[in-house]
Amino acid sequence: MKRIQYILAVVAFMTISFSACKKGALDLQPNDGTSSANYWKTETNAVQATTFIYRYLGDFWDRIFLSGATDDSFSWSNWPSDIIYAGNGTATTSTGVFNHYWQNFYKMIGASNNVLDNIGKVSGMSDETRNRLKGEARFLRAYAYQQLIGMYGDVPLITHVQTVDEFMVTRTPRAQVADFIVKEMDTIANDLPLTYAAADAGRATRGAALALKARTYLYEGDWTNAATAAKAVMDLNQYQIDNNYLSLFDGTNKNSSEIILSGRYLANTATNGTATWVGGPSLGGWSQMVPLQSLVDEYECTDGNTIATSPLYNASKPFDNRDPRLKLTVVVPGTVVNGITIDVTATNSIDGLTKNNASFTGYYFKKYVPAVISGNYDNNSYNDIILLRYAEILLTYAEAKVEAGTIDQSVYDAINRVRQRTGVNMPAVTSATASSQTALRAIIHRERRVEFPLEDNRLFDIRRWKIAETVMPGNVYGILNNFNTDRADYGSHVLVENRSFNVSRDYLWPIPQNEMDLNKNLVQNPGW
Numbered sequence: 001m002k003r004i005q006y007i008l009a010v011v012a013f014m015t016i017s018f019s020a021c022k023k024g025a026l027d028l029q030p031n032d033g034t035s036s037a038n039y040w041k042t043e044t045n046a047v048q049a050t051t052f053i054y055r056y057l058g059d060f061w062d063r064i065f066l067s068g069a070t071d072d073s074f075s076w077s078n079w080p081s082d083i084i085y086a087g088n089g090t091a092t093t094s095t096g097v098f099n100h101y102w103q104n105f106y107k108m109i110g111a112s113n114n115v116l117d118n119i120g121k122v123s124g125m126s127d128e129t130r131n132r133l134k135g136e137a138r139f140l141r142a143y144a145y146q147q148l149i150g151m152y153g154d155v156p157l158i159t160h161v162q163t164v165d166e167f168m169v170t171r172t173p174r175a176q177v178a179d180f181i182v183k184e185m186d187t188i189a190n191d192l193p194l195t196y197a198a199a200d201a202g203r204a205t206r207g208a209a210l211a212l213k214a215r216t217y218l219y220e221g222d223w224t225n226a227a228t229a230a231k232a233v234m235d236l237n238q239y240q241i242d243n244n245y246l247s248l249f250d251g252t253n254k255n256s257s258e259i260i261l262s263g264r265y266l267a268n269t270a271t272n273g274t275a276t277w278v279g280g281p282s283l284g285g286w287s288q289m290v291p292l293q294s295l296v297d298e299y300e301c302t303d304g305n306t307i308a309t310s311p312l313y314n315a316s317k318p319f320d321n322r323d324p325r326l327k328l329t330v331v332v333p334g335t336v337v338n339g340i341t342i343d344v345t346a347t348n349s350i351d352g353l354t355k356n357n358a359s360f361t362g363y364y365f366k367k368y369v370p371a372v373i374s375g376n377y378d379n380n381s382y383n384d385i386i387l388l389r390y391a392e393i394l395l396t397y398a399e400a401k402v403e404a405g406t407i408d409q410s411v412y413d414a415i416n417r418v419r420q421r422t423g424v425n426m427p428a429v430t431s432a433t434a435s436s437q438t439a440l441r442a443i444i445h446r447e448r449r450v451e452f453p454l455e456d457n458r459l460f461d462i463r464r465w466k467i468a469e470t471v472m473p474g475n476v477y478g479i480l481n482n483f484n485t486d487r488a489d490y491g492s493h494v495l496v497e498n499r500s501f502n503v504s505r506d507y508l509w510p511i512p513q514n515e516m517d518l519n520k521n522l523v524q525n526p527g528w
Helices: 004-011 043-053 063-069 083-088 096-121 127-152 174-191 206-219 223-234 274-278 293-298 325-329 390-404 409-419 437-451 457-464 513-518
Strands: 259-263 335-337 340-342 385-389 474-480 493-499
Touching (some): 206 390, 293 437, 325 437, 409 437
Antiparallel strands (some): 335 340, 474 493
16 A cells, blocks of 8 residues: 555546535435445445545645634634634634635535445455454544534534435534544554554554543543553553654654554645744745734743742743743744744844735744745645644643542643653653642643644643633734834734633524535524
């Protein structure tokens, strides 16, 4: 078999495409050769159809933009994603990003159901291979459902290719869908290998299934089971914290033992436009996803204290003596990226405030800028989109144990394995510095925020912790303008925008309006 990235590039030109019977419907129905008796003949057919499902994982047109709906980031444009409206509270049921994720994940579900409904027709395939491919399809379907319930709450649970008579579905309670995800992972885990040969790197593994189970339990507040599931991943002894944080995201370390699941890309074959979305003018980018001051302020000082309490913090040199992850994640003035020095405070810098395609906040992301940028705006990058990694498992374990009230040394060990990776080496959290549930909760919340910017964790974290109503509304700011006297905001932080958050509405995204119009059995989320 070819590498999964190569297959993903090839299948784009095959007749393995899925579309809805009506424009805007759930996109669950395959209407081409992959659902016909003529297609499902060989093992190669089954492998290709299963591989096709993976194309929805990376979703580079929108995935990186999820951070714009959090207090980490700002997105100034409404293209290619209009996440700006979800971020500032002005979205409607017709906002495109809501429809995009609904469509993308139901296409993934539809492609998975197509495999599961038809793979039994293939003869001459070993039970091991058939069960593995079915396990992959069930994993990818479950991943889609985990994302959907986090975004929309109750969603239709559909587990086979529907007939026309079954199109008018109703929403299934979130708890029932979560239970389905967990049971699916229990069923398939042993059918998936711990690892693959290099030719199949990137496919779903046993560790990915157990990791998704742990995340689902955590997000649903089942602390005991979340800790147990996370420990099961740890006990596989397949994963470890990488010594090079930035390499996980710049395309130079795609097979790191920290990465559990990613949307895969390949230079010159299956590419994406990440450099355009996060890079600034010096890198040929459009600065469409940039950090906010709120994220910058979250990073501790090197003594392990926050900037509000640390004697090391110097407001006139705010980026010195900080958690090294700050400068690994955010381009602060003077940061070198791919050999280019980026300094928004420099006179006439093309990256400076108000310059064409420059950041509205005065900050850029360094994380997710590929080490090599080459090509047009939509195909200049090859770095993978990280979806599950071992750092999340360790922090899941720690959070679940803390919330369950079963604090022991293993909690501190898990936190510190993340904080003390080579190149970060932050002071250890100990029972002497944080012994209470409240203190440890604050540390874990902060650790998740500074460890996972531009990954999807923050969107779900501020919802499940019920802090979105506190961290999202009001003015949001960028860099302190102490360098451009021509601007009215000289001496103040750059005002980026004012946001609102409707506590009775905005903890869930709405069911897209076109879906509501097509299916009268769907009931809209409150407030929408």
